Amino acid sequence: MPAPDDTAEQIAALLDGIVRRQRRASKDNLGSAVTHGQFRVLRTLDNAGRALRLSELAGQLGIVPRSATSVVDDLEAAELVARRPDPDDRRATLVDLTPAGADVLATVRRQRRDAMLTLIERLDTREQADLLRLLTRLADD
Numbered sequence: 001m002p003a004p005d006d007t008a009e010q011i012a013a014l015l016d017g018i019v020r021r022q023r024r025a026s027k028d029n030l031g032s033a034v035t036h037g038q039f040r041v042l043r044t045l046d047n048a049g050r051a052l053r054l055s056e057l058a059g060q061l062g063i064v065p066r067s068a069t070s071v072v073d074d075l076e077a078a079e080l081v082a083r084r085p086d087p088d089d090r091r092a093t094l095v096d097l098t099p100a101g102a103d104v105l106a107t108v109r110r111q112r113r114d115a116m117l118t119l120i121e122r123l124d125t126r127e128q129a130d131l132l133r134l135l136t137r138l139a140d141d
Contacts, residue, residue, distance in 0.1 A: 022112050023036060025114070033104055034078075034108065042080065045096060048060070051096035053095075054069060079098055079100050081101050082095070082096055
């Protein structure tokens, strides 16, 4: 039986490999439409269901506001997000998804899902349910 440290390392390496495959599949199909960081911004805005202040967006992403500004600049140039003044605070700026951004996000999500389906098709239904249960348990904070 492997030592716990060895098991942890093996699991980490396997998960990294799976995530890399998923990202590669998305990138191969989308070309250079969005980076992983840009995808995270689009996903965060979509999950919020409303426009977010840049500072709030940065906080949810766990990055400094200057980094969020850079990513939003690129997404705005690609017309995937739009900025507008915050009506409650003239100093603040709100960022929201555009319809084009929502389309790109839906495409990336579909491609990520398809890439994962290709991987989990190797498992029977019970194994898939077990994997989902175990990953959910590990992901719970």
